[in-house]
Amino acid sequence: MRAAEDRLLLGCLRLAGAAAGSIVLLIVAYLLAEALPALQALGPLRWIRDASWHPAGGAGAGRFNLSPMLIGTAAAATGAVLLATPLSIASALFCRFYAPRRLGGGYRRLVQLLAGLPSVVFGFWGLVVLTPLIGRWQPPGQSLLAGILILTLMILPTISLLAESALAAVPRAYGQAAAAMGLTRWATIRQVMLPAAITGLSSAILLGAARAIGETMAVLMVTGNVVRTPASLLDPVRTLTANIALELGYALELHRSALFVSGLLLMGMVALLVGISEALRPEERHG
Amino acid sequence: MPGFRRPSHPVQARTSRPLRPQRKFRPGPWALALVGLLLAGCQSAGGAGGGGAASQRLTVTGSSTVAPLAAEIAKRFETSQPDARVDVQSGGSSKGLADVRRGSADLGMVSRALGPEEDDLQATTIALDGIALIVHSDNPLPALSEDQIRGIFTGAITDWRQVGGPPAPITVINKADGRSTLELFLDHFQLSSADIQADVVIGDNQQGIRSVVGNPAAISYVSIGSALQEAGRGGAIRLLPLGGIAPTLANVANGSFPLSRPLILVRPARGLTPLGQEFLAFAASATNDDLIRRESFVAPPR
Known part of the structure; x- marks a missing residue:
């Protein structure tokens, strides 16, 4: 037997779920519809075989090679994830297990603040401070490296906060059991906490990677934007x-x-990333 | 052990009976209805918008350089004429010319002066567009010749030493494909977009200015209005003269600065509706000078 409110709630939840799902479907449908003329006019191979990216000339004179940009996106995101992951997991471990209570709380607020900074602020800082700094060493400074550094700063708080909540979700009894066996703090973290939280940690990293791939403004301002495969x-x-x-x-x-x-x-x-994170997730079904 | 202090994992519910019997999720009529609704919404938004039968319409098509300015002017025009509707569509200068000749648009937007073979149309200049080459203010070079500029942007000259400056590799900052400043630059120096060997590609004028400010070995070109504003504010950039002509707004306005062009509205010689004439007069009037400045263009001499 179900009360009327329950049915109402269920209806509302279904509506909200359908809305969220259909937005994604609509976006994909719209993208497909808009991309179709180019896909039909150019076929599947010119996107990787053309000599360069000079798309203004039309189907005949235009050049449509997207692969340097695909590589650029992958390189920037990968570099940022590689740099940000150890830093943010260290930050989560510090905040959760090593920092005194007060300091840990304040530190967490700071990381949350960093997560909320608009990307254009990062981009402007990168353009005005970071790239001239790199440029003094190796001109022009607007480079893949600058993009990786800015992206690292941007995804660090995301991964850090998610990793911390993954660590917080490890049952308390695990830590108590490890303490009862006389393990040191580091051994507990390494052998108990990190393995127990690995699902949450990996989805934190993948979410960070998705953010790095999707970031636009900050990257546009610091990477130089020349369409060329970076050497x-x-x-x-x-x-x-x-x-x-x-x-x-x-x-x-x-x-x-x-x-x-x-x-x-x-x-x-991004879909590929989400797919990977789903495949990595062990059997953990929510009713 | 003090490290593990917060029992923040969710309390396991002992009686973990699911709220409702397990059943595969069916999208059901809810979702379908919603998707249908959204699609219908998209369609009606994409349509021409109907509009009251009594309202007067004016269609303006053409250059994507002029379109943002024309759209702003149209918005202001509509507030002063509540029953008038001005449709501004961009599609390139040639589309503007063709549409006006064909009669499918009332006015065309064109980002260059009309040629002698286009004397079937009449032009009204609403703004001037000029671009200036900029270098860092520490760069001691007083000027560059057109050949030197061509060499720098095509990669034939790669060091400031080759043009008489202090040795340093030149950072060439170019605009992204499709920008009107790029078109004007290419057109003036008779280059094609594929010839340019850029170290950095930028989007808008401000990004170009910031990039030059941060890099003493850089050269770029930006809209003359925004370059002069930055230099006037004390920014670390310097505008280079071109062909001996100083890069000033006055020289753009009087037409002597070589890297400039008029932004015009064209109308057919056969005439124009009263609303069209009114809009044309409004667009050419000094009331829009603030909009012209905001779009980094130069007001024509009036």
């Missing part, structure tokens, strides 16, 4: 997101449609 950390790169932001306002017809193809590609990358 070193100090080469400029253009990411797929920056490509859309730079050109969409001025793109017409086929060029515009080609930008939606890069959007589609981006969606594919």
Whole structure:
């Protein structure tokens, strides 16, 4: 027997769930519809085989190679994840197990503040402070390295806060049992807490990676945006997101449609990440 | 042990009977209805918007450089003429010319002066667009010749030493494809976008200015209005003269600065509706000078 409020709540929840789901579907449908003219006009291979990215010339004279940007996006996101992961897990461990109570609380607030900073602030700081600094060493300074550093700063709080809540979800009894066996604090963390929280930790990292892939403004301001496959950390790169932001306002017809193809590609990358995180998740069903 | 202090894991419910019998989720009519609704919403928003039968319409099409300014002017025009609707659509200068000739638009937006073979149309200049080459204020070079600029941007000249400056590798800052400043620059120096060997590609003028401020070995080109504003505020950039002509607003306004062009509205010689004439007069009037400045263009001499 179910009360009327229960049915009402269920209805509302279904509606909200359907709305959230259909928004994603609508976005994908819209992307597909907008990208279709370019996909039809150019076929599947020109996106990786063309000599360069000069999309303004139409199907004949235009060049539509997206692969340097795909590589740029992957390189920037991977670099940022590699740098941010150890730092943020260390930060979560500090906050949870090592910091005195007061300090830990204050530190957590700071990390939360960092997580809430708008990306354009990071980007502006990067453009005005970070890139000239790198540029003094290796001009021009706007480079893959600058992008990685800025992205690291941006995803560090995300991963750190999520990792901390994953550690907090480890049952207290585990820690007590480890203490009862006389394990040191570090041994407890390494052999009990981290393995027990590994699911949450990996989804924290994947969420950070998704944020790094999707970040636009900050990256656009510091990476130099030259469409070329980077040969070193100090080469400029253009990411797929920056490509859309730079050109969409001025793109017409086929060029515009080609930008939606890069959007589609981006969606594919994020979907792949979500898929990986689902596959890594052990059997843990919620009723 | 003091490290593990917060029992914040969720308390396990002993009687963990699911709220309702386990059943595969069916989207059900809810979801379908919602998706249908959303789709319907999209369609009606995408349509032409209907509009009252009594309202007067004016269609303006053409250059994507002029369109943002024209749209702002149109918005202001509509507030002074509540029953008038001005549709501004961008699609390139050539589309503007074709639409006006065909009669499918009342006015065309064109980002260059009309040629002699286009004397079937009449032009009204609403603003001037000029671009200036900028370098860091520490750069001692007084000027660059057009050939030197061409060499720098195509990668033939890669060090300031080659043009008489102190040795330092040149950082070439270029605009992203499709920007009108890029088009004007390419057009003036007779280059194509694929010729340019850039070290950094930027979007808007401010990003270009910031990049030059932060890099003493950089060269870029930006809209002359925003470059002069920054230099006037004491920013670390310097505008280079071009062909001996100083980069000033006055020289853009009187047409002597080489890297400039008029932004015009064209109308057919056969005439224009009264609303069209009113809008044209409004667009060319000094009331829009603030909008022109905001779009980094230069007001024409009036």
